[in-house]
Amino acid sequence: MSEGGEDSVIKALFLMALCYLIGSIPFSLIFGMALGKVDIRTRGSGNIGATNVLRTSGIAVALLALAADLCKGLAAAWIGTAAGGPVLAALCAAAVITGHCYSIFLNFKGGKGVATAAGIIAFLMPNVFVVVLIIFISMVTITRYVSMGSVIGAISFPLLTAFVFPQPLPYIIMSIYMIALVLYRHKDNLIRLKDGKESKITDRF
Numbered sequence: 680m681s682e683g684g685e686d687s688v689i690k691a692l693f694l695m696a697l698c699y700l701i702g703s704i705p706f707s708l709i710f711g712m713a714l715g716k717v718d719i720r721t722r723g724s725g726n727i728g729a730t731n732v733l734r735t736s737g738i739a740v741a742l743l744a745l746a747a748d749l750c751k752g753l754a755a756a757w758i759g760t761a762a763g764g765p766v767l768a769a770l771c772a773a774a775v776i777t778g779h780c781y782s783i784f785l786n787f788k789g790g791k792g793v794a795t796a797a798g799i800i801a802f803l804m805p806n807v808f809v810v811v812l813i814i815f816i817s818m819v820t821i822t823r824y825v826s827m828g829s830v831i832g833a834i835s836f837p838l839l840t841a842f843v844f845p846q847p848l849p850y851i852i853m854s855i856y857m858i859a860l861v862l863y864r865h866k867d868n869l870i871r872l873k874d875g876k877e878s879k880i881t882d883r884f
Contacts, residue, residue: 687763694762695774698755702778702795705785706747707732715740724878727782728790730825733880745794751775752798760803769849772799773856780864791864793829796857800836804846807839823879826868833861 707727711719715736719727723734729748733741752775759771776796782789801808811832819828837854840846846854862869871877 690762691767691770694758694767695770698758698771698774699778700783701751701754702775702780703782703784703789704747704751705782705789706751707744707790708785710740710744710747711736714743726790727785727788729794730880748779748790748794749798749801751779752795752800753802754798756799756802765847765849768803769853772803772853775799776857776860780860791829792857792861793833796833796836796861799857803850804840804844806844807836807846810839810843811836819880824872824877825880826865826872826877830862830865830869833858833865 705727707729708719711717711732715732717735719725719731719735723731725731729741729745732744752772755771755775756768759768762771776792776799778789779795780789780792781787797808797812800811814835815828815832817828818831819825822828837851837858840854841851868877
């Protein structure tokens with residue numbers, strides 16, 4: 680491998696590690712404890728995410744947590760794009776959402792990746808983001824299940840990137856990774872939906 684090639688690999692690995700650490704910052708837990716005086720790991724669903732912050736700490740704290748998680752995705756997408764284009768942007772995006780779901784600061788536990796994924800999509804593919812957001816809001820409005828909106832939105836994402844608004848191949852591969860991760864993190868929600876035991880967004884206020 681040439682010296683330039685080695686430098687590129689080192690640069691990519693460094694930026695991916697940086698984005699993983701950014702993704703690992705548990706903003707929902709931090710805001711929940713600092714502003715809501717609640718350890719969200721022990722309340723509600725126990726999930727490290729804005730929906731559980733909403734149920735345990737109120738809408739203002741939840742909006743802060745949501746915005747912070749969105750910004751993690753935006754930051755990683757910007758870093759990758761500015762430093763190297765679509766391939767590095769996709770790698771940094773994959774790293775940040777992995778960090779969010781498997782945080783080094785939480786013994787490799789974490790959230791479900793939806794808000795961070797939304798930040799990535801909003802930066803890299805604004806047209807796809809608008810459609811996914813409409814699908815998410817529509818599903819939550821109809822069903823009252825945030826998890827249903829998240830799952831259907833996740834499933835629509837790679838289809839949109841591949842067929843409706845064709846994207847560069849690195850983004851399509853990234854979208855497949857992201858949907859696999861988000862769906863896996865929602866496996867318990869899917870079981871509860873199947874059994875009719877999933878909590879609706881209005882159940883715990």
